Amino acid sequence: METFYQDLSKGEAIELELLNKIRLKYPNAYKVDGYFKDYDLYVPEIDKSIEVKSDEKSKETGNIVVEIEFNNKPSALSTTKADYWVWWDGYDFTWFYTDNIKKCIEETNQKLYTFIGKGDTKEKKAYLVKKDILFNYSIKI
Numbered sequence: 488m489e490t491f492y493q494d495l496s497k498g499e500a501i502e503l504e505l506l507n508k509i510r511l512k513y514p515n516a517y518k519v520d521g522y523f524k525d526y527d528l529y530v531p532e533i534d535k536s537i538e539v540k541s542d543e544k545s546k547e548t549g550n551i552v553v554e555i556e557f558n559n560k561p562s563a564l565s566t567t568k569a570d571y572w573v574w575w576d577g578y579d580f581t582w583f584y585t586d587n588i589k590k591c592i593e594e595t596n597q598k599l600y601t602f603i604g605k606g607d608t609k610e611k612k613a614y615l616v617k618k619d620i621l622f623n624y625s626i627k628i
Contacts, residue, residue: 497541498539498541501539501541501575502518502527502528502539503518505528505537505539505573505575505580506518506528508580509528509530509537513530513531513532513533515530515531515532516528516529516530516531516532517529517531524562524566524567525566525567525568525569526538526567526568526569526570527539527569535570535571536568536569536570536571537569537570537571537572537573538567538569538571538572538573538585539572539573539575540572540573540574540575541574541575541576542574542575542576543575543576543577545576545577545618546576546577546578548615549617549618549619550615550616550617550618551574551576551615551616551617551618551621552604552613552614552615553588553592553597553613553614553615553616553621554611554612554613555599555612555613555614556611556612556613557607557609557610557611557612558609558610558611559610562611563613564585564588564589567585569585570584570585571583571584571585572585572588576618581622581625582625582626582627582628583621583624583625583626584626587624587625587626588621588624590624591616591620591621591623591624592614592616595616595620597614597615597616598614598615599612599613599614600612600613600614600615
């Protein structure tokens with residue numbers, strides 16, 4: 488359980504780091520408080536929402552985990568309402584239109600994997616997409 492809370496704390500710190508960058512241009516941007524699975528950050532000045540993901544393990548594996556199901560229920564990419572997804576890979580924030588991630592998975596025929604992630608007790612289904620493939624679908628912000 489310690490890993491869950493450590494990961495949660497680290498994830499929130501990454502969200503706040505990105506939020507501070509966004510606020511340089513959009514000062515009214517905010518982090519959604521509490522559990523809200525649609526998105527993490529909202530920018531009212533442009534009416535856009537952002538899901539923030541972190542996959543520092545990708546530095547070692549070369550893969551980005553794109554979850555679509557957890558505990559036999561649709562999650563993450565399957566349920567998001569976010570306009571953008573932003574991945575922190577331990578080096579940089581990389582921006583995507585949410586639809587571009589789906590397009591990448593479809594166009595490159597990614598394989599779906601089922602596994603229990605570190606710190607989890609339930610199964611998830613996710614695509615393990617090579618960073619160099621997924622990041623070809625990123626956008627410049």
